[in-house]
Amino acid sequence: MAESTKTIEIECLRFNPETDSAPRYQTYKVPFTDDMSVLQGLQYIKDELDGSLTFRWSCRMAICGSCGSMINQVPHLSCETFLRDYYPGKLRVEPLNHFPILRDLAIDQTDFVRNKLPSIKPYLIPKQQKTLEQGEYLQTPAEMHKYYHYSECINCLLCYAACPQYGLDPKFTGPAAIALMHRYNADSRDGGRAERAELANSDEGVWGCTLVGYCSEVCPKGVDPAHAVNQNKMASAVDYFLRFLRPYGGKR
Amino acid sequence: MKRSNAPVFWSLFGAGGMLAALIAPALVFITGIAAPTGFILPADTMSYERMFALAGNVFGKIALLAVVSLFMFHGGLRMYHSLHHLGFHTGTGSKIVIFGVALLATIVAAWALLAIGF
Amino acid sequence: MTTVKTYMRPMAGWWRKNPFFVRYMIREASAPLFYLYALWLLAGIVALATGPSAYAAWWAVAKHPLMILANLVVLVFAVYHTWTWFSVLPKTTPELDVAPGALITGGIVAAVVACVALLAFAWGVTR
Numbered sequence: 001m002a003e004s005t006k007t008i009e010i011e012c013l014r015f016n017p018e019t020d021s022a023p024r025y026q027t028y029k030v031p032f033t034d035d036m037s038v039l040q041g042l043q044y045i046k047d048e049l050d051g052s053l054t055f056r057w058s059c060r061m062a063i064c065g066s067c068g069s070m071i072n073q074v075p076h077l078s079c080e081t082f083l084r085d086y087y088p089g090k091l092r093v094e095p096l097n098h099f100p101i102l103r104d105l106a107i108d109q110t111d112f113v114r115n116k117l118p119s120i121k122p123y124l125i126p127k128q129q130k131t132l133e134q135g136e137y138l139q140t141p142a143e144m145h146k147y148y149h150y151s152e153c154i155n156c157l158l159c160y161a162a163c164p165q166y167g168l169d170p171k172f173t174g175p176a177a178i179a180l181m182h183r184y185n186a187d188s189r190d191g192g193r194a195e196r197a198e199l200a201n202s203d204e205g206v207w208g209c210t211l212v213g214y215c216s217e218v219c220p221k222g223v224d225p226a227h228a229v230n231q232n233k234m235a236s237a238v239d240y241f242l243r244f245l246r247p248y249g250g251k252r
Numbered sequence: 253m254k255r256s257n258a259p260v261f262w263s264l265f266g267a268g269g270m271l272a273a274l275i276a277p278a279l280v281f282i283t284g285i286a287a288p289t290g291f292i293l294p295a296d297t298m299s300y301e302r303m304f305a306l307a308g309n310v311f312g313k314i315a316l317l318a319v320v321s322l323f324m325f326h327g328g329l330r331m332y333h334s335l336h337h338l339g340f341h342t343g344t345g346s347k348i349v350i351f352g353v354a355l356l357a358t359i360v361a362a363w364a365l366l367a368i369g370f
Numbered sequence: 371m372t373t374v375k376t377y378m379r380p381m382a383g384w385w386r387k388n389p390f391f392v393r394y395m396i397r398e399a400s401a402p403l404f405y406l407y408a409l410w411l412l413a414g415i416v417a418l419a420t421g422p423s424a425y426a427a428w429w430a431v432a433k434h435p436l437m438i439l440a441n442l443v444v445l446v447f448a449v450y451h452t453w454t455w456f457s458v459l460p461k462t463t464p465e466l467d468v469a470p471g472a473l474i475t476g477g478i479v480a481a482v483v484a485c486v487a488l489l490a491f492a493w494g495v496t497r
Contacts, residue, residue: 017375017376017377022377023377097379100376100378101377101379102374164381164384164391168381213458214388214390214394227460227461230458230462231463231464231465234462234464
């Protein structure tokens with residue numbers, strides 16, 4: 001199949017921590033066909049034009065969550081964003097906003113992986129512990145439906161790049177982590193809401209959100225973190241006002 | 253980890269926001285455009301006698317107090333967050349000013365409405 | 371582990387870089403307008419309690435072209451507030467079997483009904 005090859009300009013943020021004090025931009029002319037993703041454009045640059053360009057990628061099919069970047073100031077997975085949609089304009093590719101830049105397009109994900117994710121206790125805390133002999137924790141399809149789409153997060157961090165509250169105050173737990181927290185709280189097999197409540201009820205929890213809503217706009221998996229965070233505001237408020245009446249609710 | 257007191261402000265924000273979403277367009281149109289210009293509504297729609305009668309009614313008092321107080325608590329929380337968005341350092345001081353004025357307005361409104369009598 | 375030198379980009383002007391954020395800031399800009407509108411109403415209530423001449427003074431300001439223009443600006447933002455409030459409402463509810471679109475439409479319809487009712491009330495009182 002003969003396809004006409006056009007050329008698009010891709011401008012990449014470059015930052016070498018060993019030599020640079022601040023980022024700079026470098027523009028590359030990349031020949032492309034209509035089926036090429038931005039990731040393939042970056043791979044062309046690395047293979048043919050400039051081997052020093054650094055970026056993360058793996059599955060190239062929007063499931064591993066590695067290739068997130070800012071494309072013309074919008075968070076995208078570069079493997080499912082296409083060069084044809086920007087042509088004849090220019091593409092500017094930058095690392096995900098609100099994270100420290102390690103090198104070129106690679107960000108430091110430590111805050112999410114080491115702090116945010118463990119802080120919400122991302123595991124089932126069963127209501128009733130069962131022995132193996134007692135069998136599985138059963139769940140109806142309707143019960144699963146209540147939390148399932150919140151379990152589809154691939155930890156790509158596009159929502160953190162989209163969230164100005166996280167950018168302004170990185171102590172905010174953030175969209176993906178709170179969505180995952182909700183995923184467990186909403187799971188009928190889980191009984192850990194009270195354990196997660198202290199974080200949820202704090203300013204670093206749900207109250208750090210001002211419903212900008214951009215997180216849900218950019219999420220490539222339809223997790224809808226904005227919904228997870230904001231429906232828990234009501235739960236947190238009710239818990240706040242009824243805390244002296246509830247037997248277990250005294251836990252801060 | 254400290255429990256946030258945001259629920260207090262957020263509940264007032266939500267109540268005010270819902271009230272505003274439901275009636276503010278009509279209310280602003282009536283009080284700010286129609287009655288003062290005599291457009292669609294007669295020019296004496298908000299005459300002293302009519303407004304005094306409205307404020308003398310217990311439901312009128314509740315409605316007026318709700319609008320003044322809740323609009324300010326709604327706008328107040330959003331203003332507080334907006335200052336933070338614009339890069340200003342917001343803390344207890346900003347809260348005291350913004351919500352202090354709103355609380356004061358609530359008290360003054362209640363006092364004035366009670367002074368009008370029944 | 372050796373410490374790695376990283377670069378943190380500044381947040382200044384963040385909202386100007388994306389149309390989504392600009393619209394968000396416009397939504398938030400309704401806040402000081404509602405705040406000031408409420409203070410304006412408060413002035414009217416205090417004038418009402420003070421007496422007819424005080425109220426007449428407040429009403430004279432209400433009829434000033436600049437005041438009417440200001441209220442027009444408030445009106446535009448009030449309508450935008452109604453629209454954006456119900457647009458995000460589905461994000462605040464628990465998981466429901468109702469489609470988000472139905473919630474939004476329901477909210478807008480409720481607002482239209484409430485506004486028409488208020489207008490009808492104002493019109494009816496003057497008959």
